[in-house]
Amino acid sequence: MTTSSSDAILSALRQAVTGKVLTDADAFQQYGRDWTRKHEPAPLAIVFPRSTEEVQAVVKAANELNFKLVPSGGRTGLSGGALATSGEVVVAMDAMNKIHEFNSADRTVRCDAGVITKQLQDFAWEQGLYYPVDFASAGSSQLGGNLSTNAGGIKVIRWGMSRDWVAGLKVVTGKGDVLELNKDLVKNNTGYDLRHLFIGAEGTLGFITEATMKLARRPKNLSVLVLGLSHFSYIMDVLSAYTNALDLTAFEFFSHRAMGHVLAESDVSAPFAEEAPYYALLEFEALTDETMETAMGLFEQCVEAGWVVDGVVSQSETQLKNLWRLREGISESIAKHTPYKNDIAVVPSKVPAFLNKIDAIVSREYPDFEIIWFGHIGDGNLHLNILKPAALSKDEFFRRCEQVNTMVFETVAEFRGTISAEHGVGLLKKDYLSYTRCPAEIEYLKGIKRVFDPNNVMNPGKVIDL
Numbered sequence: 001m002t003t004s005s006s007d008a009i010l011s012a013l014r015q016a017v018t019g020k021v022l023t024d025a026d027a028f029q030q031y032g033r034d035w036t037r038k039h040e041p042a043p044l045a046i047v048f049p050r051s052t053e054e055v056q057a058v059v060k061a062a063n064e065l066n067f068k069l070v071p072s073g074g075r076t077g078l079s080g081g082a083l084a085t086s087g088e089v090v091v092a093m094d095a096m097n098k099i100h101e102f103n104s105a106d107r108t109v110r111c112d113a114g115v116i117t118k119q120l121q122d123f124a125w126e127q128g129l130y131y132p133v134d135f136a137s138a139g140s141s142q143l144g145g146n147l148s149t150n151a152g153g154i155k156v157i158r159w160g161m162s163r164d165w166v167a168g169l170k171v172v173t174g175k176g177d178v179l180e181l182n183k184d185l186v187k188n189n190t191g192y193d194l195r196h197l198f199i200g201a202e203g204t205l206g207f208i209t210e211a212t213m214k215l216a217r218r219p220k221n222l223s224v225l226v227l228g229l230s231h232f233s234y235i236m237d238v239l240s241a242y243t244n245a246l247d248l249t250a251f252e253f254f255s256h257r258a259m260g261h262v263l264a265e266s267d268v269s270a271p272f273a274e275e276a277p278y279y280a281l282l283e284f285e286a287l288t289d290e291t292m293e294t295a296m297g298l299f300e301q302c303v304e305a306g307w308v309v310d311g312v313v314s315q316s317e318t319q320l321k322n323l324w325r326l327r328e329g330i331s332e333s334i335a336k337h338t339p340y341k342n343d344i345a346v347v348p349s350k351v352p353a354f355l356n357k358i359d360a361i362v363s364r365e366y367p368d369f370e371i372i373w374f375g376h377i378g379d380g381n382l383h384l385n386i387l388k389p390a391a392l393s394k395d396e397f398f399r400r401c402e403q404v405n406t407m408v409f410e411t412v413a414e415f416r417g418t419i420s421a422e423h424g425v426g427l428l429k430k431d432y433l434s435y436t437r438c439p440a441e442i443e444y445l446k447g448i449k450r451v452f453d454p455n456n457v458m459n460p461g462k463v464i465d466l
Contacts (some may be wrong), residue, residue: 004065009089010045016057019048019095027343029439031092032070032084032186034077037338038100038398047093052140052170052178058091059207060176062457066300066366070459071203073145076114076137077404078341079426081149081202081462088460092208099123100210108167108184111210113144132159136328144208149167150200151270152422154328157190157378158249159216161422163199171198174453182236184212197448202424203459205452219249223286224314225295227302228276233352234307235377236282241298243378251378253325258372258385259326261333268325270399271309278338280377281327331376337387338394339372344412348380354415355382358408363387367402381421384408408436426465433464 006013013021020387023033023045026347032041049055056232062069069338072092084090101110107129117138124131133146135153143335147169151162159165168184181195182188229235232253238252256277257365263270273277286292295313302308307416346354357372362371362384372385388397396441409419420429420436433442447463449456456466 001464003067003084006044009061009065009067010399013045013047013058013059013089016055017047019050019054020046028084028142031072031090032082034082035428036078036080036426037394037430039080039083039085041084042087043090046072046090048092052097052172053210054205055091055096055209056087056176056178057171059135059172059174059457062089063176066455067457069207069233069457070461071144071148071207073114073148074137074140075143076141077145077149077426078343078423079149080428081424081459082145083427084273085427086296086461090379093142093209096209097142101105102127106184107168107215109214109215110182110208110210111143113142113147113208115143117141117143117146124215125218126139127215128218130218131165131188131213133162133165133214143211143213147199147208147211149422149424152376152381154376156376156381157251158247161412163196165214166195166199166211167214168212169198169208170193171206171208173206174455174458187317197452200424202426204463206458214242219285219458220248221286222283222320223292224320224407225282225284225299225311226271226300226318226323226326227280227311228272228274228309229278229280230276230306230309232278232355234302234305234383235278236349237305237307238302239348239377241302242282242284242295243428245294245298246284248282248284248378250281252281252375253377254279254281254327254330254374255372255428257332257370258330258374261372261419262329265333266325266329268322268329271312271323271326274310276309281323297380327374331354331371334372334385334387337370338397339385339387340398341386341404341423342384342408342419343381343423344384344408344417345379345381345420346376346412346415346417350415350417351377351380351382354411354417356466357411358382358384361407361411362404365407366400376421376425380417405432408449410437411421427462430461430463430465 031046032043068088069089071151072090097110097114121131169181370387375382416438
């Protein structure tokens with residue numbers, strides 16, 4: 001099957017959509033990549049459909065003229081899933097950004113794929129409800145991208161991943177078929193639930209164009225407690241103590257090094273005078289005075305046990321937000337150092353031993369690199385960030401980091417973990433998929449891809465190779 005000329009493809013795109021078709025270098029830089037910086041974007045064009053029908057027309061044109069498509073949401077991904085490096089057409093969902101229908105009885109809302117996460121959060125709040133999936137990129141990430149990577153974030157311990165909030169999906173498959181999946185039903189036991197194939201598929205099976213999302217009740221009187229840990233090995237003791245007594249909405253951790261970057265790049269202050277090598281951030285609903293008394297009593301027990309050296313609890317909404325900034329400001333504060341990121345996870349009980357082993361490997365192999373740890377201890381997800389020294393070239397830095405990936409991922413496999421907990425596989429983690437998936441699973445993944453996208457037009461080269 002021969003790929004058509006660029007002129008023929010551009011002509012077909014302009015007939016398929018009423019939105020923009022961009023071919024300038026600035027647009028390529030903006031829409032042809034995500035937050036990763038390993039590869040330079042080189043798409044053929046950026047197209048902005050305004051409806052499911054226009055997305056369908058673009059996909060059909062891709063099958064007829066044999067060109068490739070790359071989805072583009074908020075472009076906040078960290079695994080190269082939205083990279084267009086080989087003359088692909090980038091399908092940007094920015095113009096599909098409307099909230100269409102709210103059902104107060106069912107507590108659901110139907111949204112375009114281009115709706116910004118915070119836009120959905122704010123809409124839910126205005127209805128007296130809550131959309132609990134949250135992360136640092138909520139102000140720019142889009143719903144379709146969140147679902148395509150099954151984004152998690154900081155509230156998973158209480159409210160789960162993105163997939164847990166999807167009542168129904170409208171998708172355009174790689175063949176160009178429009179499917180309405182699950183029809184927003186709570187119970188629908190009629191065979192395979194295809195919506196969950198598209199959630200986490202990173203656009204390799206088709207495009208999500210609409211999603212009906214479930215909403216929750218608003219949390220009440222949220223309080224944040226930041227604890228300084230005397231040693232990381234005590235993190236599970238603290239987690240167990242609090243989860244046995246309280247329903248936590250978050251349990252995060254970060255190293256003192258990580259917090260140091262936030263303090264240097266912002267006006268936020270250290271939580272307390274005494275330094276600690278690691279910190280835990282706990283969030284919970286202080287619905288009664290008894291709840292807060294329980295939290296403070298547990299703090300005293302943790303101090304007496306030697307697990308915790310100091311702590312602070314939020315006394316106002318402003319202080320709560322500032323304490324959260326210590327954790328959520330990390331990614332932005334280290335961005336200028338070109339971090340090499342690993343998003344790995346094991347079951348929570350294995351976290352201390354797992355982190356110690358990984359930390360020993362990277363400390364030994366990267367004695368001249370700064371290592372930054374943070375993550376979602378409550379669900380076993382660790383973010384390992386290796387910062388580039390200023391004097392080292394980007395190419396040499398990435399080469400050295402990739403040399404150690406095998407040792408890191410062998411440890412992931414040893415602990416029966418995953419190479420990607422919430423960032424997806426994309427282009428950057430594809431070669432390491434076998435550390436989490438067995439050969440038979442990978443073959444089944446390829447078979448599913450061929451069913452939905454027989455001509456391999458949808459985000460080719462991402463997750464798996466056919």
